[in-house]
Amino acid sequence: MDILKERKNQVATAASGSPLNLDCGKKSTAGAVSQRACVFCGSRVVLYPITDALHLIHGPVGCAAYTWDIRGSLSSGSEMYRLSFTTDLSENEVVFGGEKKLYKSLIELIDKHQPKAAFVYSTCIVGVIGDDVEAVCRRVSKEKGIDVLPVQSEGFNGTKKDGYKVACEALDKLVGTDNEAQLPDYSINILGDFNLAGELWMLTEYYKKMGVNINATITGDGRVDDIRKAHKASLNVVQCSGAMMHLAKLMKDKYDVPFMKVSYFGIEDMSDALYDVAHFFKSEELFKKAQLLVKEELGTLIPALAKYREALQGKKAAIYVGGAFKAISLVKALRLIGVQTAVVGSQTGNKEDYEVLKELCDEGTIIVDDSNPNELSQFVIQTNSDIFIGGVKERPIAYKLGLGFCDHNHERKEALAGYEGMLNFAKEIYATAMSPVWQFTRHHKMRSSVALDQTPVDSLPNSKE
Amino acid sequence: MLLRHTQKASETIERKALTVNPAKTCQPVGAMYAALGVHGCLPHSHGSQGCCSYHRSALTRHYKEPVMASTSSFTEGSSVFGGQANLLQALTNIYAIYEPEIVAVHSTCLSETIGDDLGQICSKAVADGKVPEGKHIVYAPTPSYVGSHVTGYANMLKAFVEKFPIKTDEKKRQINLLSGWVEPSDMRELKRIMAMMDVKSVLLPDTSDVLDAPMTGEFQMYPNGGTTIPEMVSMGDSMATVAAGWFATRDAAIALENQCKVKFTQTDIPVGLKATDRFIQAVAKEARVSVPESINVERGRLVDALTDMQQYFYGKKVAIYGDPDNIIPLTEFLIDLGMIPTAVVSGTPGKEFMKRMDALLGDIPEARYLNGAQADMFLMHGWIKENPVDLIIGNTYGKYIARDENIPFLRYGFPILDRIGHSYFPTVGYMGTLNLVTKILDKLMDKIDETALEEKFELVM
Numbered sequence: 001m002d003i004l005k006e007r008k009n010q011v012a013t014a015a016s017g018s019p020l021n022l023d024c025g026k027k028s029t030a031g032a033v034s035q036r037a038c039v040f041c042g043s044r045v046v047l048y049p050i051t052d053a054l055h056l057i058h059g060p061v062g063c064a065a066y067t068w069d070i071r072g073s074l075s076s077g078s079e080m081y082r083l084s085f086t087t088d089l090s091e092n093e094v095v096f097g098g099e100k101k102l103y104k105s106l107i108e109l110i111d112k113h114q115p116k117a118a119f120v121y122s123t124c125i126v127g128v129i130g131d132d133v134e135a136v137c138r139r140v141s142k143e144k145g146i147d148v149l150p151v152q153s154e155g156f157n158g159t160k161k162d163g164y165k166v167a168c169e170a171l172d173k174l175v176g177t178d179n180e181a182q183l184p185d186y187s188i189n190i191l192g193d194f195n196l197a198g199e200l201w202m203l204t205e206y207y208k209k210m211g212v213n214i215n216a217t218i219t220g221d222g223r224v225d226d227i228r229k230a231h232k233a234s235l236n237v238v239q240c241s242g243a244m245m246h247l248a249k250l251m252k253d254k255y256d257v258p259f260m261k262v263s264y265f266g267i268e269d270m271s272d273a274l275y276d277v278a279h280f281f282k283s284e285e286l287f288k289k290a291q292l293l294v295k296e297e298l299g300t301l302i303p304a305l306a307k308y309r310e311a312l313q314g315k316k317a318a319i320y321v322g323g324a325f326k327a328i329s330l331v332k333a334l335r336l337i338g339v340q341t342a343v344v345g346s347q348t349g350n351k352e353d354y355e356v357l358k359e360l361c362d363e364g365t366i367i368v369d370d371s372n373p374n375e376l377s378q379f380v381i382q383t384n385s386d387i388f389i390g391g392v393k394e395r396p397i398a399y400k401l402g403l404g405f406c407d408h409n410h411e412r413k414e415a416l417a418g419y420e421g422m423l424n425f426a427k428e429i430y431a432t433a434m435s436p437v438w439q440f441t442r443h444h445k446m447r448s449s450v451a452l453d454q455t456p457v458d459s460l461p462n463s464k465e
Numbered sequence: 466m467l468l469r470h471t472q473k474a475s476e477t478i479e480r481k482a483l484t485v486n487p488a489k490t491c492q493p494v495g496a497m498y499a500a501l502g503v504h505g506c507l508p509h510s511h512g513s514q515g516c517c518s519y520h521r522s523a524l525t526r527h528y529k530e531p532v533m534a535s536t537s538s539f540t541e542g543s544s545v546f547g548g549q550a551n552l553l554q555a556l557t558n559i560y561a562i563y564e565p566e567i568v569a570v571h572s573t574c575l576s577e578t579i580g581d582d583l584g585q586i587c588s589k590a591v592a593d594g595k596v597p598e599g600k601h602i603v604y605a606p607t608p609s610y611v612g613s614h615v616t617g618y619a620n621m622l623k624a625f626v627e628k629f630p631i632k633t634d635e636k637k638r639q640i641n642l643l644s645g646w647v648e649p650s651d652m653r654e655l656k657r658i659m660a661m662m663d664v665k666s667v668l669l670p671d672t673s674d675v676l677d678a679p680m681t682g683e684f685q686m687y688p689n690g691g692t693t694i695p696e697m698v699s700m701g702d703s704m705a706t707v708a709a710g711w712f713a714t715r716d717a718a719i720a721l722e723n724q725c726k727v728k729f730t731q732t733d734i735p736v737g738l739k740a741t742d743r744f745i746q747a748v749a750k751e752a753r754v755s756v757p758e759s760i761n762v763e764r765g766r767l768v769d770a771l772t773d774m775q776q777y778f779y780g781k782k783v784a785i786y787g788d789p790d791n792i793i794p795l796t797e798f799l800i801d802l803g804m805i806p807t808a809v810v811s812g813t814p815g816k817e818f819m820k821r822m823d824a825l826l827g828d829i830p831e832a833r834y835l836n837g838a839q840a841d842m843f844l845m846h847g848w849i850k851e852n853p854v855d856l857i858i859g860n861t862y863g864k865y866i867a868r869d870e871n872i873p874f875l876r877y878g879f880p881i882l883d884r885i886g887h888s889y890f891p892t893v894g895y896m897g898t899l900n901l902v903t904k905i906l907d908k909l910m911d912k913i914d915e916t917a918l919e920e921k922f923e924l925v926m
Contacts (some may be wrong), residue, residue, distance in 0.1 A: 031555030038515025062491030
């Protein structure tokens with residue numbers, strides 16, 4: 001197939017022996033129909049779930065309109081973060097500067113909503129017209145007595161991944177501003193879970209059962225006051241390494257808070273996430289409680305998964321997600337339910353993650369960085385995949401090709417993390433792979449070799465009930 | 466209550482700067498949508514990668530279809546030294562790999578502000594041989610800080626009209642139909658109406674069979690639909706142009722008239738009875754045909770439904786928001802049904818909106834209406850709190866208000882992120898209006914059924 005010349009080194013096939021050497025972390029080639037977004041997008045999705053902060057987007061209307069309540073991050077309290085606030089810059093401000101409008105907007109907003117803190121996002125144009133956003137933020141902060149934090153997320157300043165970093169730098173200014181707090185023993189912060197479909201609530205429940213105290217959740221269901229005292233925790237548990245790793249590193253350097261990388265997808269990774277915390281605290285008691293919890297959960301989960309595993313045996317999946325770290329967990333989770341990964345890729349993976357993928361995947365699996373619809377559809381057809389796992393831009397392509405689809409991004413409807421999430425994941429993969437609608441698609445007819453079990457998902461007994 | 470912060474409009478702190486929950490988005494997405502209505506055309510976003518990604522996601526969420534567009538992928542360097550190199554490299558890659566007939570370049574706030582001149586860069590691209598023989602490039606400046614998504618649509622439409630139509634000596638027995646921002650289903654319906662009237666026409670743009678493409682088991686980078694290049698070329702020889710939708714089509718219609726001496730009639734998008742009447746009459750006049758009986762029969766069926774059900778509409782208060790070309794005729798129609806539009810909001814700026822609304826709503830003391838930056842969903846909600854309505858009509862973003870205030874809510878306009886149907890069933894023409902009427906009635910009558918006391922719960926309505 002045709003692959004842009006500049007992209008040749010961003011596609012490879014898993015094979016034993018030689019290292020993959022995938023050329024990732026590159027800027028996208030101009031002209032590509034890339035699935036990637038920008039710095040602003042990265043910062044916005046990361047900070048958005050801080051529910052009691054004000055999020056003001058400084059720029060023309062689009063950047064605010066497109067990020068208005070698009071992420072399914074749930075809140076147990078304030079819903080203010082779901083509103084869309086923008087300075088809606090017009091031609092006049094582009095010529096004469098937008099600082100005045102930004103100042104007025106902030107004052108109006110803070111007067112009305114009395115937020116705990118405010119984040120002000122710079123968009124492309126702000127970087128170019130030269131507004132001194134920091135100065136405005138400092139002034140408002142002084143006048144209103146709350147933290148007003150500039151997020152320097154001009155879209156052109158790198159990739160979405162750089163946006164995560166910018167978000168972390170804004171958060172870093174908030175961390176450490178509450179030195180009075182006293183935290184109980186075994187206190188951790190959860191970094192990099194965004195509480196999609198309430199996943200964070202499940203995870204915190206597990207940790208609490210173990211006897212671990214959750215201090216700040218950054219940023220899922222996040223609260224400004226928790227983040228202020230985040231430096232008092234004994235450990236940062238970091239998921240989705242792409243997004244929050246930078247904050248973890250900053251906190252390590254500044255406050256000597258150690259961190260560990262975890263993933264909550266799939267049985268092994270979820271269990272490791274609990275055990276590793278127990279090991280960290282060198283507590284036999286925590287470890288025993290974790291063991292008990294895992295045993296209990298698996299006791300119900302494994303039998304429940306068996307049916308799905310049997311039905312899905314031999315199915316092939318294509319994965320294209322934001323970060324390669326998540327892809328690793330997905331490959332494992334799919335394997336657990338009998339699904340083989342035929343294609344795996346990410347928008348912003350790093351070299352180490354891709355090497356892990358190569359080791360993990362079966363020989364012949366296509367591994368790709370920063371892909372595009374043309375490539376993805378070719379790979380899917382070439383490998384005769386049955387299911388696609390991706391986000392909003394991949395969904396319609398998968399459906400047009402006649403593939404089942406599971407949203408593992410912002411638009412997921414069910415919690416997919418943890419043990420409960422693993423069962424949800426199996427159900428979702430099963431339901432989409434087995435839906436009788438594929439009988440009407442041409443792609444399906446071509447695959448006479450795959451006999452489809454058409455038992456609807458609801459008729460399967462669920463051992464949790 | 467998701468919108469628990471909203472107060473009555475009269476009790477709200479006066480805003481001077483801020484926009485809350487905008488009733489619009491920015492230009493480039495409109496340019497992208499218009500370009501998708503041209504066959505074999507790849508929209509290209511000249512700016513940062515995120516813009517392109519957001520616009521594609523927005524269109525995909527609305528149409529549930531893959532949306533292809535490329536980007537210049539600006540870097541920090543491009544923002545300092547200009548984006549010319551990026552665009553030139555992009556064009557080389559695009560023609561080599563994606564093989565479009567046309568690349569439709571639109572700008573962004575970033576490329577506009579740093580002063581990239583699309584005209585100059587595109588000329589250079591042609592001069593440098595970046596555009597292969599027989600392939601084309603069009604461009605439209607679409608700064609995000611001017612106008613709204615509707616402006617972007619209008620600018621891209623104008624760019625096509627300036628590029629392709631050629632006037633020869635041979636007048637063609639056809640008319641041009643410039644369509645404002647409507648659904649693929651509506652474009653299909655417009656073509657059906659033309660066929661019924663036996664009028665040969667060129668519809669530009671035409672997103673039917675592009676963004677409502679059938680499932681084939683294949684991914685088609687360029688679906689079968691869209692206005693073709695020969696069709697666009699032929700527009701210069703048409704008898705006349707009918708331009709439906711002042712905000713989206715006027716500039717293009719004027720450009721075509723100036724360029725090829727093809728006169729135009731401006732109409733509204735044919736939503737509602739009177740607007741469809743005016744549209745049909747304009748087509749009949751310009752194409753010099755008489756209105757066939759089959760069209761009159763459709764009109765009769767619509768009138769029949771309206772009269773049958775008038776009691777359910779009369780006196781009902783309604784809040785409407787969305788794009789001016791769509792909600793101007795819609796407001797007119799709802800007034801004709803006996804409903805009272807008490808709150809009408811459009812984020813798209815432009816004096817024409819208030820002029821039309823003054824004429825429609827000036828005599829209705831309860832009616833409040835505004836367009837432009839602060840005409841946002843927050844303002845409309847404040848108005849609704851002050852004067853509650855029986856129905857809200859607008860895009861998906863109204864669902865928060867509808868839920869908090871427990872008001873029936875009809876999804877209409879762009880974007881609709883949480884329901885389907887809009888790309889399949891039209892709301893233009895007499896039949897489309899009948900579809901709309903049915904949907905309005907469903908909402909009003911479901912509410913009656915839900916809230917009726919047991920003894921008043923009726924089987925026959």
